[in-house]
Amino acid sequence: MRYRTFGRTGLNVSTVSMGTNRLGEAGVDPSVWPPIVERALELGVNFFDTSISYNEGRSEAILGQVISRWPGPTVIATKGGYAIDYIVSGAQPLRDFTARAILEDIDGQLTRLRRDSIDMYMLHSPSVNILETHDWATAVDILKRQAKIRWFGISTSDHASGIWSIEHGADLLQIEYDLLNPTAEDELLPLAARHNVGIMARTPLARGLLTGKFKAGEAIPADQHWRRPRGDRLQLRLERVEQLRFLERSGQTLAQAALRFVLANPAVHCVVPGARTVQQLESNAPAADAELEGEELRRIEQLHAAWRAQGRW
Numbered sequence: 001m002r003y004r005t006f007g008r009t010g011l012n013v014s015t016v017s018m019g020t021n022r023l024g025e026a027g028v029d030p031s032v033w034p035p036i037v038e039r040a041l042e043l044g045v046n047f048f049d050t051s052i053s054y055n056e057g058r059s060e061a062i063l064g065q066v067i068s069r070w071p072g073p074t075v076i077a078t079k080g081g082y083a084i085d086y087i088v089s090g091a092q093p094l095r096d097f098t099a100r101a102i103l104e105d106i107d108g109q110l111t112r113l114r115r116d117s118i119d120m121y122m123l124h125s126p127s128v129n130i131l132e133t134h135d136w137a138t139a140v141d142i143l144k145r146q147a148k149i150r151w152f153g154i155s156t157s158d159h160a161s162g163i164w165s166i167e168h169g170a171d172l173l174q175i176e177y178d179l180l181n182p183t184a185e186d187e188l189l190p191l192a193a194r195h196n197v198g199i200m201a202r203t204p205l206a207r208g209l210l211t212g213k214f215k216a217g218e219a220i221p222a223d224q225h226w227r228r229p230r231g232d233r234l235q236l237r238l239e240r241v242e243q244l245r246f247l248e249r250s251g252q253t254l255a256q257a258a259l260r261f262v263l264a265n266p267a268v269h270c271v272v273p274g275a276r277t278v279q280q281l282e283s284n285a286p287a288a289d290a291e292l293e294g295e296e297l298r299r300i301e302q303l304h305a306a307w308r309a310q311g312r313w
């Protein structure tokens with residue numbers, strides 16, 4: 001595993017971190033989840049991304065349970081702004097970025113995570129309009145003063161929300177940046193680098209499409225639709241995955257290449273791939289141990305130029 005300093009936070013994070021939106025998924029034997037986190041720690045992953053809203057707080061709770069037993073240093077990022085039970089209760093509003101809601105939720109998050117302080121706290125994908133009109137900043141000030149959160153940022157809803165947040169002092173961002181959509185390179189990543197903002201890239205496998213396990217022209221089985229695009233957009237993306245298959249070679253899976261592409265950008269500090277099984281985690285983590293070759297990067301650039309010309313992602 002390799003590590004980078006996470007921008008101005010100064011925190012030392014593994015370049016491959018672990019996204020935990022699958023932990024505690026409803027209808028799955030709960031005993032399958034702790035071993036995935038344990039294996040990540042054994043492989044040198046020290047940075048975990050979660051949210052109050054992942055599986056009604058169960059993701060935070062499983063992380064807290066496993067990580068509190070781990071003797072080494074770990075870094076946790078979590079998010080607020082969603083109702084914890086929004087999926088099961090149909091809570092209205094689903095999302096609430098008022099200071100009142102954030103302050104109400106924080107102690108439960110700390111309890112589930114078994115921490116006195118959250119290393120990185122993010123608003124969960126607010127729009128620029130929400131950022132400009134809600135009083136979330138009051139809560140962030142209070143929580144920083146109380147040392148309940150250390151560093152603040154957002155997981156972006158689009159590049160504009162990331163740019164707005166950097167210009168208004170965010171310490172860190174979780175952004176969308178992957179082999180199928182490099183548009184964060186245009187403005188967002190250069191701006192982040194100039195401000196020394198910590199950058200983690202989420203969904204770096206394009207929700208599993210960049211593992212190459214789905215084939216263009218074939219439908220994804222209904223039980224695996226799981227937050228994946230459908231219809232024309234899905235087919236466009238799968239056709240582009242086929243064009244990227246040259247990245248599969250001895251010692252490199254397509255998924256590892258996808259993670260290495262994101263890490264090749266010096267403004268990025270880590271990738272946040274999700275894992276549903278120990279095998280997926282073990283297969284993805286070694287992405288940290290090598291880089292893409294120059295010729296591979298050159299061919300990727302050519303493809304991105306062609307896709308930009310088509311104007312669709």
Ligand SMILES: NC(=O)c1ccc[n+]([C@@H]2O[C@H](COP(=O)([O-])OP(=O)(O)OC[C@H]3O[C@@H](n4cnc5c(N)ncnc54)[C@H](OP(=O)(O)O)[C@@H]3O)[C@@H](O)[C@H]2O)c1
Pocket residue numbers: 018019020021022049050079124125155156174202203204205206207208209211213224226255272273274275276279280281283284
């Ligand atoms: N708005 C936000 O803040 C936001 C939104 C989305 C995600 N996130 C964060 O980003 C993390 C990653 O997102 P994500 O999990 O949706 O997308 P991802 O990392 O692009 O894809 C991960 C999914 O791909 C499949 N997979 C992973 N490794 C594989 C392998 N080696 N072989 C085959 N399949 C593999 C698994 O799903 P299957 O086994 O079901 O195919 C896994 O759940 C989340 O856990 C979360 O922490 C944040």
